[in-house]
Amino acid sequence: MEENKKKIMGTLEENVAYMNEVLPVKESFDLVQRDIVIGGKKSSFFFIDGFTKDDTMLKIMTSFFSVTEEKMPDSATEFSRLLVPYVEVDTLSEFDGIIKNLLSGTTCLFVDGYEACIVIDCRTYPARGVDEPYNDKSLRGPRDGFVETIVFNTALMRRRIRDPHLIMKMTEIGESSRTDVAICYMDDRVDQELLKNLNSRLEKIHVDALRMTQQTLAEELFKRKWFNPFPKFKFTERPDTAASCLLEGKVVILVDNSPSAMILPTSILDMIEEANDYYFPTITNVYLKVSRALITIATVFVTPLFLLFMQNLEWLPEVFAFVAIKDTVNIPLIFQLLILELAIDGLRLAAMNTPSMLSTPLSVIAGIVMGEFSVRSGWFNSEVMLYMAFVAVANYTQPNFELGYALKFMRLLLLVLTAMFNWIGFLIGCVIVIVSIVCNKTLSGRSYLRISKN
Template sequence: MRREIAESLEKNRHEMEERLQLTKNFDLVERKLKVGDRDACLYFVDGFVKDEVLEKLMEFFQSLKPELLLENGKAFSGIFVPYVEVDILNSFEELTTQLLSGVACLLIDGIPCCVAVDCRTYPMRSVEEPEKDKVLRGSRDGFVETLVFNTALIRRRIRTPKLSMEILTTGKLSKTDIVLCYLDDRVDRELLSLVKNRIQQLKVEALTMNQESLAECLFRGRWFNPFPKFKYTERPDAAAAGILEGKLVILVDNSPSAMILPASVFDIMEEADDFYFPPVTGTYLRLTRFFIGLMTIFLTPVWLLLMQNPEWIPKDFQFIRVSEEINIPIFFQLLILELAIDGLKLAAINTPSNLTTPLSVIAAIVVGEFAVKSGWFNSETMLYMAFVAMANYMQADYELGYALKFMRLLLLVLTAILNQWGLLLGFVLVCVFLATNRTISGGSYLAPLLPFNGKQFTRRFFRKRLTHFYD
């Protein structure tokens, strides 16, 4: 039920105490002061306000002459409050949300509204290059957890009034801010309407995991398909490029990355380095990434098939055969190493930075040398799995890397059970997973391959000039 702000300051103070439990929460501050000749209370969250600005405002409020204080709250805020971002709130629901977001709120006796002064500042880290989305050449800035700074990084790159940034709020408890960034004359209007409606209709308590929670709410498709439905980036230049292409970019407060949609598998595999180098170099990098991506799926299953059928190995490729005694079947060696590699990844993530190097050396010695000498693994198995492990890092998208891993595991299992027919069946299933996956707009995940568009398909592999001239 909506509660309007009353004229009596005591009633308003009592309501604020009931809603916010000010006596319990040490970081919610109630500061009594005089504005003109009237009693007033200033509410703010300690740690979210700029102390110097708030001190100046309090000094100004207390120096106001009584005859200058008007009865109309809007006139008071518009004329007498010497600050850039000032708003008038009429209900306690609005007041509570704004206050807990960091806005300083002033209640004055006799005025049935609240003067909201947005002098907040959030604790944040510096705008530095993302650890995951590094480039050899190009911008070195990256998104942070503060929403307004992220929008400013995009505005800095696209200086046109056609760039729109709509803010929405979702989450009954979290009241999470979500910004939709797009160009008015290029965005897909049906997609924009679809995303806005789904966000506005969300009935969740909070977006606990920020963008992942939002992604699961927006896309209600087949959960068992591991291929990612969204492209994520922590680079403002990549987000700006997506907007200029007519895509929709979603920013979520407290998240240092942007969601770009719709996104096909070719969009997700693109990287900024493809465009920061000349067309020839960019094309080479892109083709290499696609080729290595295919190898990460098929290398170990094809090798397993040849080990199960050694008579199929051509004479010139006999060196790929296992030369030593096999104590554990190759299929189980590959599965164990798949799990071991993920275990080492998780260990590296949770290892303190000053211990990463010595532990990496220990892991390399134990897994690389002693594992072979002990008879658990063969050298050839270690070699191919080492290549696969390193090749996975060629994919900037973490989810795509794991999707390729799951496809590889599927191929390994089917090949071990059904031999060549298992590999063929696995290949068909991989194609089915890709072909049946859909973007959030319902488009093909393999566009422009399906439906085929020769010009666009060529551009996915061969980088062309980026400069577009106009009359």
Template sequence: MKNVQQKLSTSLEENQKYFRRILRTDKNFDIISRTTMVADRKAVYYFVDGFLKESIVEKLLEFFYSVTPEDLPEDSEELSRDAMPYVEVELLEDCEQITTQILSGVMCLFIDGYSRCFAMDCRTYPMRSVEEPDKDKVLRGPRDGFVETIVSNTALIRRRIRNPKLSMEMKNVGSTSHTDVVLCYMEDRVDSGFLQQIEKRLEQIKTDALAMNQESLAECLYPHKWYNPFPKFKYTERPDTAAAEILDGKIVLLTDNSPAVMILPVSVFDIMEEADDFYFPPVTGTYLRVTRFVIALLTLLLTPTWLLFLQNPQWIPPQFAFIKISGDVYVPLFAQLLILEFAIDGLKLAAINTPGMLTTPLSVIAGLVVGEFAVQSGWFNAETMLYMAFVAIANYTQASYELGYALKFMRILLLILTAIFGLAGYAAGLVITFLSLLLNRTVSGESYLYPLIPFDGKQFCRRIFRKRIRFDINLKE
């Protein structure tokens, strides 16, 4: 559809012809137009079936039926301000903007003789209940989560930050989809320079539609260095996490039709933080955080290091002789590890696409068949299955899918280089992994490893150790 810049006419008949052609009300059964009378003037209103609160619409129509010619002012603004019995009413005169509002679910009323229409936001979107997200579960804390409706998501944040400094700016992205994007930040804590940069990027986005919601938006905001797998954004479906990041000076982007919000800018330490770190006492929170860092390091280094030692058995100390392969090796260990890396992802995809009622029995069958008979058949050794099982389970300690797969790609690279070049390849893989982190930049252009590089002792301790919250208590007699 080609957008035509056109203003409304005072003639209702001309406006009806235009929107009948643009909205194709004769073909689209869900776009409804109803003709009515407001006082002694003919009127028509447009809306999308399924987006309206019927009880509110009935009350509005009851009001319009009761309006007399003497009560109807000549100025549309006066009617909207003094006589319209609804809170969210906006006067629009640009036809393209009106079209977008109608397709977004806003009811637009046109009255003959007025050059502006009355856009009444009495919509309600179909949505699921506000429940705890499956991925971002916590042992302690609130059990609500974001949903696919952007207004509900902003309300969940407002509920936690009752401060006038909290700003939520609505943007519109996509020439066809017209997707709503909300820019959320604390005015007195955000980096103003970075905020202006993000606003400029949002305004300059030239795309047809955000087909994949926040992922499409992320690629539009940061299109460079696609080959670096480490994530540039942090995603969360928890309102408490989003509110905490906003209070910490971060920017949160909410995209309509998506239950996940984007947090930026973030370093690798920000991405590895979880809500459980703060819902427990400092000692427990620190233990959980340190454990997560150690396990992330093990998932990266365990299998490549084991392969390196098996290639050089003379390096294995006598007390660690148990890591050697006890049985016969029919398939090279490198091939076993590489096959299992892909097989684990295959099992993940199968579990995602398996109906819920069959997930448990099929998982048991897959574990028995793949685990037991794969070893007995000679394809895999028991030690290989053990270490890869640990890596597969340990990957779930990371809430970020993107970070988990970044570590997986680096691990596969380490395996390949170690298998081909031995110790030199192992060292080269470590260097490449470190450089991928070091040369990576946040969306704001800062170091991805801050506060480690450049080193900031106070901030580094804050990232590693969970400290008590400071309270400023003023006692007045």
């Protein structure tokens, strides 16, 4: 992009020739050049079809046609100030900024004799409604959610926080994609050291494109070790959650084309929170948090503990003797548990790719055929099916998808170590789980278990 650093020329022919040389105006149907005469001077519009508000451009061009030669200013700055009947107008003198703005959707106007380009931001992006997120619902509270357009998302948060200390700094990342990224924070509450660290990391990112939007950005921000699956960032599709985090002194990152916000720094306690915790009385709030935390812990340890006691039946208290397997064990318990872990993920993937009208029949088939008949056929024991069903349902009590799979990997590790080394393996697995959580550092460098000061 170095050749685009040159400044625009004074003649319209040279500017138009350069724009046609850099951009495939004649090959791309959506890159439009519109030549008109304004006040006796030749002029050319460059814009992208589909990004421009037709009604607004019609009114602007109508006003231009009424300009006489006597009213034409001597400079682009005066032209934008006196003759452009629109709010968002700027003048640029370098082709780098002009082409970047044009490809972002703005309309660029070249006028013969002006050594600057008039940039009119009358763009509009295709966007869906700000409906409630499908995977981040609440029983109470607002029903709006983030969308794929970054300007709409910043407006949703600005509507909730009418404070002059709220700063939304826009930058772009990606040599080819030039994706807009907004860093949002409360200037009087944010950890300045964290903000400085974040800005430093963003400046060092050199990628061709943010292909997977926020996920690519997260991987570039924090090169985490592959063997520690616990997530470094919290994501939310709810503007009220993001606004609350801003007021707590955290940083929210928005990426264009992504309907979710990245929140940092975060801890494992933040991961298991959800919006419902804050829309109920305090005692209900505490109960929901405690119950979710206990269920989250249970999803990791229920099946490994069951396997451990089945391998050491003499440890099982008499009062809990009913949990022992009564039927014949045709397949070793460890293989039953591992097969069911894989089967649950298979059913989840099948449900994601099944048309909504067929989801109910699929659930019936999975519940009856794969549940009842797999036990009758002797593949699985009913007790194993019961505990794995609890694990499958309990995974949905916490909203973070990445944390759910991190806990699943810890559970699989515990199962394998317990099957191989009995109680010693179970203890080793517990130590690995604890170390993985304690040693997991966030972007700010603080512990994953640290509670926010706010």
